[in-house]
Amino acid sequence: xxxxxxxxxxxxxxxxxxxxxxxxxxxxxxxxxxxxxxxxxxxxxxxxxxxxxxxxxxxxxxxxxxxxxxxxxxxxxxxxxxxxxxxxxxxxxxxxxxxxxxxxxxxxxxxxxxxxxxxxxxxxxxxxxxxxxxxxxxxxxxxxxxxxxxxxxxxxxxxxxxxxxxxxxxxxxxxxxxxxxxxxxxxxxxxxxxxxxxxxxxxxxxxxxxxxxxxxxxxxxxxxx
Amino acid sequence: xxxxxxxxxxxxxxxxxxxxxxxxxxxxxxxxxxxxxxxxxxxxxxxxxxxxxxxxxxxxxxxxxxxxxxxxxxxxxxxxxxxxxxxxxxxxxxxxxxxxxxxxxxxxxxxxxxxxxxxxxxxxxx
Numbered sequence: 626x627x628x629x630x631x632x633x634x635x636x637x638x639x640x641x642x643x644x645x646x647x648x649x650x651x652x653x654x655x656x657x658x659x660x661x662x663x664x665x666x667x668x669x670x671x672x673x674x675x676x677x678x679x680x681x682x683x684x685x686x687x688x689x690x691x692x693x694x695x696x697x698x699x700x701x702x703x704x705x706x707x708x709x710x711x712x713x714x715x716x717x718x719x720x721x722x723x724x725x726x727x728x729x730x731x732x733x734x735x736x737x738x739x740x741x742x743x744x745x746x747x748x749x750x751x752x753x754x755x756x757x758x759x760x761x762x763x764x765x766x767x768x769x770x771x772x773x774x775x776x777x778x779x780x781x782x783x784x785x786x787x788x789x790x791x792x793x794x795x796x797x798x799x800x801x802x803x804x805x806x807x808x809x810x811x812x813x814x815x816x817x818x819x820x821x822x823x824x825x826x827x828x829x830x831x832x833x834x835x836x837x838x839x840x841x842x843x844x845x846x847x848x849x850x
Numbered sequence: 851x852x853x854x855x856x857x858x859x860x861x862x863x864x865x866x867x868x869x870x871x872x873x874x875x876x877x878x879x880x881x882x883x884x885x886x887x888x889x890x891x892x893x894x895x896x897x898x899x900x901x902x903x904x905x906x907x908x909x910x911x912x913x914x915x916x917x918x919x920x921x922x923x924x925x926x927x928x929x930x931x932x933x934x935x936x937x938x939x940x941x942x943x944x945x946x947x948x949x950x951x952x953x954x955x956x957x958x959x960x961x962x963x964x965x966x967x968x969x970x971x972x973x974x975x976x
Contacts, residue, residue: 646856678925686867689860696857 628677636670639685643692656713656763662695713762720758723771735760744768789838796833799846809837871922872968878915879965882931883958885911889938890954893947901950905938912936923964930960 643666647659655663666688673684702709719730719740730740740758743766749755757769779786793805795816806812820827825843835841885908892901912935919928934957941950967974 646853646860648853680920680922680924682922683924686864690864693857693860693864696853700851700854700857 629674632677632681633674635681636674636684639688640666640670643688646692647695658698658712659695662691665691716762716767717760718757719760719766720752720755720768723753723756725752733760740766787838789836789840792834792836792840794832794834796827796830798832799828799830801827809835811835872970874918875923875965875968878919879961881911882908882915882935883961886934886954886957886961890951890958893942893951893954898942898947902939902942905942905950908935908938919964923968927964927967931957931964934960 644663647662669687669691670684673679673681698712702712717729717733717735719726719733719735725740730736743758744750744752744755747766747768749768749770754770754774755768756771759767761767790809793802793809795802795805795809795811801813801816803813806816816833817827819841820830820833820843823843825845829846830843831846832844833841885904889901889904889908892898892904912931916928916932934953938950938953941947941953
């Protein structure tokens with residue numbers, strides 16, 4: 626029992642480390658090879674976790690070999706376009722100039738239901754609204770609406786805009802994020818002054834966000850029930 | 851690029867450890883096999899005192915080295931040698947020479963199998 630516990634903790638640490646080395650990606654954004662590696666890692670880790678007769682190394686070595694190969698494969702894909710296409714495939718146009726490409730859809734086994742679902746996720750509900758629809762290599766659908774249906778931008782309407790920058794979380798659960806403060810161009814003195822003006826104590830702040838234009842928002846901690 | 855270097859370093863470490871494990875398996879199985887053969891010869895020649903000394907040496911050597919093998923070999927695979935190494939002296943104590951020599955022979959075969967099963971040969975890989 627104790628052995629299983631220790632082995633599980635160790636394997637968990639190694640799997641987290643391996644995933645950390647692989648980098649950040651959402652499941653839906655995984656390329657086919659990355660998805661395969663992720664599934665294999667979970668499967669490989671499970672075996673020595675349950676079978677104490679199998680050396681831990683039998684689980685750890687394949688995990689790190691797979692991660693290393695995946696990283697090297699990714700590097701090769703960055704260097705060579707041809708290699709990338711060979712491993713990940715090419716994006717496929719399924720709607721071209723408003724016309725559904727039935728042969729292409731059949732070739733990649735992309736059903737009309739998949740297309741309709743992808744459209745709905747992009748707030749598009751009619752096929753005749755689409756100019757281009759592309760199935761990306763990770764299986765996601767990209768859609769470009771017909772020009773007459775696109776929303777005009779502030780630039781197109783000649784509306785002047787100011788850029789207040791990215792709003793950052795500068796306090797979370799009473800803890801000051803110095804790095805975030807630096808990004809928005811402020812310091813702890815500004816933070817203390819602002820909190821004093823708002824009559825809020827730092828330890829009572831649940832979350833505080835601000836941008837470069839000092840558009841800040843403070844949410845106080847709620848009393849525990 | 852940093853991640854690629856991590857990957858290359860990881861693969862290098864794993865490759866080195868794999869070679870080291872092969873070397874350790876070869877050394878341990880060969881030494882153990884020689885000791886079992888020595889014990890077998892001594893027992894069949896009637897040198898029971900020497901055979902007992904060798905059996906003790908086998909036990910000591912195995913207790914020192916079996917932890918190395920169990921880090922990368924399935925534990926059930928090395929169990930046979932573990933049992934044999936620990937029971938040889940008992941057979942001599944009981945004057946059971948026949949079982950002693952049989953156990954020595956079987957262990958030699960098993961150790962050869964252990965070494966062969968670890969080699970990256972075509973048959974093992976497939």
